[in-house]
Amino acid sequence: MSDEIRLDFQRPERIGFDEAILCARKSDAQLAVIMERVLERDGRSLLTRLEPEVFARIAPNYLEKLDYDPVSRTAYLNWAPPLDTGSAQIAVVSAGSSDMPQAAEAIRTLAYLGAPAKQFIDIGVAGLWRLLERVEELNTFPVIIAVAGMDGALPSVLGGLVPGVIICLPTSTGYGVSNGGETALHAALASCAPGLAVVNIDNGYGAACAAFRALNMIRRARTARD
Amino acid sequence: MSDEIRLDFQRPERIGFDEAILCARKSDAQLAVIMERVLERDGRSLLTRLEPEVFARIAPNYLEKLDYDPVSRTAYLNWAPPLDTGSAQIAVVSAGSSDMPQAAEAIRTLAYLGAPAKQFIDIGVAGLWRLLERVEELNTFPVIIAVAGMDGALPSVLGGLVPGVIICLPTSTGYGVSNGGETALHAALASCAPGLAVVNIDNGYGAACAAFRALNMIRRARTARD
Amino acid sequence: MSDEIRLDFQRPERIGFDEAILCARKSDAQLAVIMERVLERDGRSLLTRLEPEVFARIAPNYLEKLDYDPVSRTAYLNWAPPLDTGSAQIAVVSAGSSDMPQAAEAIRTLAYLGAPAKQFIDIGVAGLWRLLERVEELNTFPVIIAVAGMDGALPSVLGGLVPGVIICLPTSTGYGVSNGGETALHAALASCAPGLAVVNIDNGYGAACAAFRALNMIRRARTARD
Amino acid sequence: MSDEIRLDFQRPERIGFDEAILCARKSDAQLAVIMERVLERDGRSLLTRLEPEVFARIAPNYLEKLDYDPVSRTAYLNWAPPLDTGSAQIAVVSAGSSDMPQAAEAIRTLAYLGAPAKQFIDIGVAGLWRLLERVEELNTFPVIIAVAGMDGALPSVLGGLVPGVIICLPTSTGYGVSNGGETALHAALASCAPGLAVVNIDNGYGAACAAFRALNMIRRARTARD
Amino acid sequence: MSDEIRLDFQRPERIGFDEAILCARKSDAQLAVIMERVLERDGRSLLTRLEPEVFARIAPNYLEKLDYDPVSRTAYLNWAPPLDTGSAQIAVVSAGSSDMPQAAEAIRTLAYLGAPAKQFIDIGVAGLWRLLERVEELNTFPVIIAVAGMDGALPSVLGGLVPGVIICLPTSTGYGVSNGGETALHAALASCAPGLAVVNIDNGYGAACAAFRALNMIRRARTARD
Amino acid sequence: MSDEIRLDFQRPERIGFDEAILCARKSDAQLAVIMERVLERDGRSLLTRLEPEVFARIAPNYLEKLDYDPVSRTAYLNWAPPLDTGSAQIAVVSAGSSDMPQAAEAIRTLAYLGAPAKQFIDIGVAGLWRLLERVEELNTFPVIIAVAGMDGALPSVLGGLVPGVIICLPTSTGYGVSNGGETALHAALASCAPGLAVVNIDNGYGAACAAFRALNMIRRARTARD
Amino acid sequence: MSDEIRLDFQRPERIGFDEAILCARKSDAQLAVIMERVLERDGRSLLTRLEPEVFARIAPNYLEKLDYDPVSRTAYLNWAPPLDTGSAQIAVVSAGSSDMPQAAEAIRTLAYLGAPAKQFIDIGVAGLWRLLERVEELNTFPVIIAVAGMDGALPSVLGGLVPGVIICLPTSTGYGVSNGGETALHAALASCAPGLAVVNIDNGYGAACAAFRALNMIRRARTARD
Amino acid sequence: MSDEIRLDFQRPERIGFDEAILCARKSDAQLAVIMERVLERDGRSLLTRLEPEVFARIAPNYLEKLDYDPVSRTAYLNWAPPLDTGSAQIAVVSAGSSDMPQAAEAIRTLAYLGAPAKQFIDIGVAGLWRLLERVEELNTFPVIIAVAGMDGALPSVLGGLVPGVIICLPTSTGYGVSNGGETALHAALASCAPGLAVVNIDNGYGAACAAFRALNMIRRARTARD
Incomplete structure (x- = not known):
């Protein structure tokens, strides 16, 4: 089957970042082939939706090559993001601990891409003071990812308070008419x-890729000054 | 056809308020029969969803009996609510002028039932200060009707700020994924x-009837003190 | 991770009752942090959607602090509701034993909040006599929670018979076009x-919180009489 | 175009009643061809969903042949139902005047088929006494058509009270989550x-055809006794 | 908890058949209480949606009292239907073996109610000859239950061929746009x-109850002849 | 604005037929520009969804260039399909006159493309004999377009009877759960x-384009023989 | 139960290929009966949706008769497709390894029917060059099956590039608004x-059957040439 | 009523641009009050969804103050955007003339905000060459708005080709399963x-506001360089 996989290695040159590997619905064998392809070029990759039990099965063969995080269900293949050397340009804001996995997926992706993010949690609108006392700080971020499930009211409140790019990440948190995230999305x-x-x-x-596109353009503008 | 209509005149004794007449989908002839039934007992009634063009057709026969308001599309039949003699116990809060018809329907219904309401508009969460500067006053109302379309974020913010009964009235304002009010409802x-x-x-x-049920129970509690 | 959680301890002062902990989608570690935060202030809390298997895992560390009920899947943390000293002001009405978990969640929440409720079961409209023989008693309750799944006909019948506040709690009981509770909701x-x-x-x-908001306002009215 | 239409004249022999003509979405020319086909055999037919404005356009050519009713939007072509010579076997029960057009369509269809129906209106569950005082009479009907829009609670209550065949006819009456009749249907x-x-x-x-199928089988059983 | 259950033992007198026990979503303890209630009156009952694993847990206590069928997931409590002494009046028609459980639930229910049914399978429209060669026989049944999943074309074809009462039982067979039975239903x-x-x-x-209502009325007509 | 439009004139070389002009949602000015572009190359085009009132407005300027058909709402621009010189290879089958506009759109499109079709109407499954007596003839067509609204049962029956390519064209005919054609589609x-x-x-x-793709491949196979 | 199954053995004569056995929702016993029926005639059959665990249970009895493939979840009963002796006429195109099971089901079905297919993978539109460099080759196939999940953009791009019959096979790959394949379908x-x-x-x-219908007609055209 | 409106004049200071006036669902009187409020401060405003017939009614009173565009249904109140003095930073890409109104709304909004955009039309994926020959130019834009209805394939293709911020604007163009834009959105x-x-x-x-937020951050980065 190894003939079957043709990865899009030219993507970074075209759009600024490389193809991630969505692990959901791929068999262990398929994942192994893809990882081999990456490693034989000494490339790097980001794996997403890698369930802990799948990781446990494939990990023994890639122990030194995979940096796995179970909360975000992501792994870095053949890659260790550099230590954060500058200040974060992207804020990830969420209401509570139920949305942690989705927020973590965004933050891990940004770290992989070289764009460290700062996380703000417990910014739920039902306790509005927690958001209001952070507004000044949030104003300094050019890009904000707003994570929200259930009624998804956080982005609306935030959108009236800060000027930066706001990427809304609705989550499937909730039940009943939350409809698996549809209400937060809508x-x-x-x-x-x-x-x-x-x-x-x-x-x-x-959400991380969309934020990174914006950050890339901001960086390009900064670089262009010289 | 006049034999066909049997109104539920005993409803106030059972539940505290009388049957309104939903005019939508009723023919002019049907409306005439119903109004005659009310008038021949010298009763009173509230007509809702009475479109201006329908009112224009039936009005000539009931000129002195109908008090019509085109914004709320309601009419009082054989009834003039008393002038407001006490302070309002119910607040009707909405985000903007697009939700005016629904807010007005609630306010007119409450006036008909003898429960005058105070209206707060432009309390949208995108301009949060307009809500925050009213919180203290809103805290004094035992019952609040929160009117909101589109993303329907207002009730969530309000619910974290005030202790009273909150009746949410989602509206069909908006387009696209607003889905005719479904997103605000959800x-x-x-x-x-x-x-x-x-x-x-x-x-x-x-919304007005639900608020009125609560107000009735509060009034009963007040009355019971003596 | 313990830095990450900022609870909204001021909520009771604002709205009259404290934040509950929705356990669904929280990891054991997250739950432990939250409970520690409550206990270190000698606070109390209500845990909802606490599945028996999750409870079994976390219970050993909080044996004397958690009062768990598997039917409602709720637990009281550091709290024992006072014995019921007065008559119940809130009725919880349901059609049958299939809706028991949802009714129990409402009743346990009300007990936690200090508002004991009286339960009426087997009040299904397909055997109408069971409802009719209770109407007189139901009339004495200022607030009723009506629990119904499947076709959700109970609230409609009840709403034409009693004057109190009616909070409808649709349940996901049923199959096919019951659509996980959507038909009862609609x-x-x-x-x-x-x-x-x-x-x-x-x-x-x-549903319990909405009922409690109404009860609070009724109590405030009673207190105001003196 | 007259070649294009081949009517199913053998249907009564197969299933006991003839093909009706659904006028919605048919052009005037198409309707004319179909009616000519019926008349040239001196046949009869029932036209449904015949809007008043369409009737006004085609009526002049068929003045003596069409018996039109604007409430039900039906017409009898070349047919006058016999005067009701026996007692009605089918009851048509509805909640109010908003559902009149649908109830009327059923009643007119039954009359066309030779099965006169008795209509009961204002049998809404919000005023339960109106239904309860009719239960004894309703028990005598072998077939009942229950017409209901909005929450559609009437059939559920009725189904627990009477033993006959109950055909539920949900209507598009209502707004918001009534969803054009979907809630009543579900x-x-x-x-x-x-x-x-x-x-x-x-x-x-x-609904009338389903009721008529049941009535036909009941009549066959009666006939078989002799 | 045994106080909580009030069964509707008067239902047969009102509507002609007794209340079944929907076992889905009921705990073992709840089922035990209900069965005890029936047995202490020496009553009988039909249990539906009784999953094999639930049956395995409760069976030991009711070995001689429960007649269980795993295909239909039904059990007769304290009841053995009489041997079929007459000819079947109700036909149950289905397309294939995938719809067997639903067809079996209908047939077992009818047997319980004393109305033996005859089953026709492999009557799918994709092999039309299998239906056509049975039409003459199907014409003799006053009531037919048509079981169909996926595209649900069987009832439409049948409805044009036979005159009896047709009760359509859509099933959740299928995938994709079958939408859990919604397409067959629609x-x-x-x-x-x-x-x-x-x-x-x-x-x-x-479906069985609806068919039985029709059969009851036909039997009443037959009985009335003498 | 004429600069704005760049038509895809190379499409026939790529896929075998040219771009049609969907007139819905285009302004009269936009349509004029597009037609001019076609005419200045002495090209030809097919206009679809051209409402009669739009045609009436634009027709005076293109009287000799447009061949309009109001049933199908199509027009041929600068093109007269050749008289049918061979036998039709594509059958268009529909149930009744309500689906005529959609069937006509397919037939007119096929004529434009040079693939005359034969129409079969009144092939509804409720009168199965009308379909059965045509099966032998339908077997001779390599491609069939099956037009069906409401329950959409026709394609299922047809699919079990004939071997050719079957393109299903669901229509929005019907009301209620027909859901604007969704049920027929599903x-x-x-x-x-x-x-x-x-x-x-x-x-x-x-549907016509899909049928034409198949016909093109069949013709290519025929041509390849020489 | 063996009496219950009547297979449609005449189907190949009518439509050109035989009935497959959809194993989903069939019990082991039902599957055994069906396979026996096929084998006792020394027939052949294709089993679809045969889950590995079901196969493991039934396999021991049919070891030499079943050729099972776990990726596509299909089995050939009493049949070994001939080695591919000619060039493939059908292309199966997909975006990536997530859609492999559905593509494999199509390919295995085509092999069973005697129509070997050529597979093209990694033809996703996000890396457009992988599609563009294959266009010339794809132009030579008279029939293409385009497999796509998530946003389903592949068929649209393909449809503007190649002239052959295109059968779109949407897959349930994806999450959130992918809605189990609905977005790709739409x-x-x-x-x-x-x-x-x-x-x-x-x-x-x-998808394979639809492609095979087209191929059959193309072959008929080729055969007719001689 | 003029007391009722409180505009959010501080919004530009908070988020970088001012509140627009959504005219849909506002009465002429409401619009007049809002415009007066703006003019009495000598402010400016953008009106959106201003239907031509509404504009015709209100225009006479504001002839010199309103710059109206019927395609986009927008008007500038008391404002004339400066002539474009620099190169456009935002591209608006669409497939055809059917999406013109939505693209125009974005472009007019951007002009109002001082961010001129360049429009690319006829970039539909069914004629891929029209997109491919523009890729190099599109790469120079830091922000692109991709307008697409129907299947919405354009953004997917674009997203694999260019590195900038991509704001997708789905449109309600299309019919059937286009579902008023839902398919393009999904x-x-x-x-x-x-x-x-x-x-x-x-x-x-x-879409314009989201693009403008990104542009603002890019401009801030450029400014910061000096």
């Missing part, structure tokens, strides 16, 4: 606060 | 703020 | 009986 | 009362 | 064949 | 008859 | 590229 | 191309 899309941009439910990886 | 039901109670989309009449 | 929202207020599917905790 | 299908059978939303014609 | 409701009556998805019990 | 997709291929609701143009 | 149906034909989500078997 | 959210950010269906104003 609330972000239909927000009364202008200029919110939204990614798919539970798509922490995608 | 956001209120899935709210992270505890203890919100919700009525059907655009159901200003129902 | 039937309550679209009810022909006026003034019903509704909470999310299976949200026994939220 | 409530009837998910009913806690056993043995309800349901037809499509607003399908008064289909 | 196809039956929107059928071009007139007079089909429909029950909830997978509701074999309900 | 029934075709979930059909128990194997090998049906489906296009979007009311997409007569797309 | 994108294929609503495609801006004309003449795409679509089958049910994950229906690799159906 | 396709953008579920895209296989990473880092796409999405706004509500037809929300050209919101």
Whole structure:
């Protein structure tokens, strides 16, 4: 089967970052082939949606090559992100500990891409003071990822308070009419606060990529000054 | 056809308020029969969803008997609510002028029932200061009707700030994924703020009745003190 | 991770009751941190959606501090509700034993909040006599929680018979077009009986909070008399 | 175009009643061809969903042949139902005047088929006494069509009270989560009362045909006794 | 808890058949209480949705009292249906072996109620000849239950061929746009064949009850002849 | 604005047929620019979804260039299909006159493409004999377009009877759970008859293109023989 | 139970290929009966949706008769497809390894039917060059099956590039708004590229049958030339 | 009523741009009050969803103050955007003339905000060459708004080709399963191309605001360099 896989190694040159490997629905054998392809070029890769039990099965063969985090279900293949040498440019804001996995997926992806993020949690609108006392600090971030499940009210409140790019990451937290994240998604899309941009439910990886696209353009503008 | 209609005149004795007449989908002839039934007993009634063009057709026959308001599309039949003699116990809070018809339906219904309400508008979460500077006053109301369309974030914010009964009235304002009010409805039901109670989309009449049930029980408690 | 959690301890002062801990989707480690935070202040808390298997794992460390009920999947942390010293002001009405968990969640929440409830079961509309013979008693309750799954017809019938506040708690009981509680939810929202207020599917905790908001306002009115 | 239409004239021999003509979405020219086909055989037919404005356009050519009723939007072509010579075997029960068009479509269809029906209106569950005082009479009908929109609670209550065949006819009456009749449809299908059978939303014609199938089998049983 | 259960023992007198026990979502303890209630009156009952593993747990205590069938997941409590002494009046028609459980639930329910049914399988429309060669026989049944999943085309074809009462039982067989039975349900409701009556998805019990209501009325007509 | 439009004139070389002009949602000015572009190259084009009132407005400027058909709402621009010189290879089968516009759109598109079709109407499954007596003839067509609304049972029956390519064209005919064609669409997709291929609701143009792709490959095979 | 099964052995004569056995939802006993029926005629059959654990249970009895493939979950009963003796006429194109099971089901079905297919993988539109460099080769196939999940953009791009019959096979790959394949299905149906034909989500078997119908007609045309 | 409106004049200081006026669902009187409020401060404003017929009614009173564009249905109140003095930083890419109104709303909003955009049309994926020949130019834009209806394949293709911020603007163009833009929305959210950010269906104003937030941060980075 190893003939079957043709990875898109030219992607970074085209769009600024490389293809991640979505592990969901791939067999162990398929994952092994893909990782071999990466390693034989001494490349690096980010694995997402890597369930702990799948990791446990494939890990023995890649012990020194995989840096796995069970909360975000991500792994770095043949890669150790550099220590954070500058200040974070991206904030990841969430309401509570239920949305931790999705927020962690975004943060781990950003670290992989070389864009360390600062996390703000317990910023739920039901206890508004926790958000208000952080507004000044949030104003300094050019890009914010707003993670929210259930009613998804956080992005709307945030959108009226800060000027930066806001990437909404709706989560499947909740039950009943939360509809697996649909209500949070729709609330972000239909927000009364202008200029919110939204990614798919539970798509922490995608939120990070969207934030990284913005950061890349900001960096390009900074670089262009010289 | 006049034999066909049997109104539920005993309802006030059972539940504390009388049957309203939902005019939508009723023919002019049907409306005439119903109004005649009320008038021949010298009763009173509230008509809801009475479109201006329908009112224009039936009004000539009931000029002195109907007090019509085109914004809320309601009419009082054979009834003039007493002038407000006490302070309002119910607040009706909304984000903007787009939700005016639904808020007005609730306010007109409450006036008909003898429960004058105070209206707060432009309390949208995208301009949070407009809500925050009113919180102290809102705390004094035992019952609040929160009107919100689009993302429906207002009830969630309000629910974390005030202790009274909160009746959420989602509206069909908006487009796209607002889905005719479904997103605002779901956001209120899935709210992270505890203890919100919700009525059907655009159901200003129902929100008023739910608020009135609460007010009735509060009044009963007050009366019982003597 | 213990830095990450900032609980909203000021909530009771704002809205009259404290934040509950929704255990669903939280890891054991997250739950432990939250409970420690509560205990180190000698606070109390209500845990909801605490599955028996999760309880079994965390219980050994909190044996004397947790009062767990498997039917409602709730636990009281560092709290024993006072024995019921007065008459119940809130009725919890349901059709049958299938809706027991949701009704129990509401009742346990109310007990935690200091508002003992009286339960009425087997009040299904398919055997209407069971409801009719209780109407007189139900009339004495200022607040009723109506629990219903499947077709959700109970709230509509009840709403035409009693004057109190009615909080509808739709449940996910049923199959096929019951759609996980959506039909019961929609039937309550679209009810022909006026003034019903509704909470999310299976949200026994939220129904209790909504009922408690109303009870609080009634109590405030009673207290104000002196 | 007249070649294009081949009517199913053998249907009565197969299933006991003839093909009706659903006028919705047919052009005037198509309707004319179909009616000509019927008349040239001196046949009869039932036209459904014939909007008043369409009737006004085609009526001049068929003045003596069409018996039109604007409430039900039905017409009898070349047919006058016999005067009711026996007692009605089918009851058509509905909650209020908003559901009149659908109830009327069922009643007119039954009259066309030779099965006169008795209509009961204002049997809404929000005023339960109106239903309860009719139960004894309803028990005598072998077949009942229960017409209900909005929350659709009527069939559930009825199903627990009477033994006959119950055909539920959900209607699109209502707004918001009524969803054009979907909630009433789902409530009837998910009913806690056993043995309800349901037809499509607003399908008064289909409800009548289902009732007529049952009546036909009952008549066959009666005839077989002799 | 035994106080909590009040069964509706008067139901047969009102509607002609007794309350079944839907076992889904009931705890073993709840089932035990209900069965005790039935047995202490020497009553009988039908249990539906009794999963094999639940049966295995409760069976030891009721070995001689329960007649269990794993295909239909039904059990007769304290009851053995009489041997079939007459000819079947109800046909149960289905397309294939995938719909067997639902068909079996209907057949077992009918047997319990004293109305033996005849089963026709492999009557799928993709092999039309299997249906056509049975039409003559099917014409002799006053009541037919048509079981169909996936596209649900069987009821439409049947409805154009036979005159009896047709109860459509849509099943959750299929995948993708079958949507857990929704497509079969909607196809039956929107059928071009007139007079089909429909029950909830997978509701074999309900289909049997609807068929039994019709049979009861036919029997009443037969009895009335003497 | 004329600069703005760049038509895809190379499409026939790539895929075998040219771009049609979907007139819905285009302004009169936009349509004029597009037509001019076609005419200045002396090209030809097919216009679809051209409403009669739009045609009436633009027709005066293109009287000799447009061949308009109001039933299918299509127009040929600068093109007259050749008279049918051979036998039709594609059959268009539909149940009744309600689906005529969609069937006509397919037939007109095929004529434009040079693939005359034969139409079969009144092939509804509720009168099965009308289909059965045509099966032998239908067997001779290599490609069949099956047009069906409401329950969409026709394709399933057809799929079990004939061997050719079957393109299902679901239509929005019907009401209630027909859901604007969704039920017919889903029934075709979930059909128990194997090998049906489906296009979007009311997409007569797309059905014709799909049929034409198949016909093109068949013709290529025929041509290749020499 | 063996009497119950009547297979449609005449299907190949009618439509060109035989009935497959959908194993999902069939009990082991039912599968055994069906296989016996096939074997006692020395027939052959294709089993689909045969889960590995079901295969493991039934395999011991049919070791030499079943050729099972776990990726596609298909088995050949009493049949070994001939070695591929000619060039493939059908291409199966997919974006990546996540859609492998559905692509494999199509390919195994085609092999069973005697129509070997060539597979193209990693043809995702996010790395467009992988598709573009294959276009010339894809142009030579008269029939293409386009497998796509998530956003389902592949068929639209392909449809503008190649002239052959395109059968779209949407898959349930993805999460959130992918909605179990619904988005890929709808994108294929609503495609801006004309003449795409679509089958049910994950229906690799159906896609193969639709492709085979087209191939059969092409072969018939080729044969007719001589 | 003029007391009722409190505009959020401080918004630009908080988030970088001012509140627009959504005219849909506002009465003429409400619009007049809002415009007066703006003018009495000599402010400026953007009006969106201003239908031509509403504009025609209110225009006479504000002839010199309103700059109206009927395609985008927007008006500038008391404002004339400066002539474009620099090169455009934002590209607006769309497939065809059907999406013109939404693209125009975005472009007009950007012009109002002082961020001129360059428009690329006819970039549909069904004629891929039109996109490919523009890729190099598109690479120079830091922000791209991708407008797409129907299957919404354009953003996925674009996302694999260019590195900038991509804001997807799904449109309600299309019919059938296009579902008023839902399919285009879902396709953008579920895209296989990473880092796409999405706004509500037809929300050209919101897409512009999201693009402007990114541009603002890029400008801030440029400014910071000096």
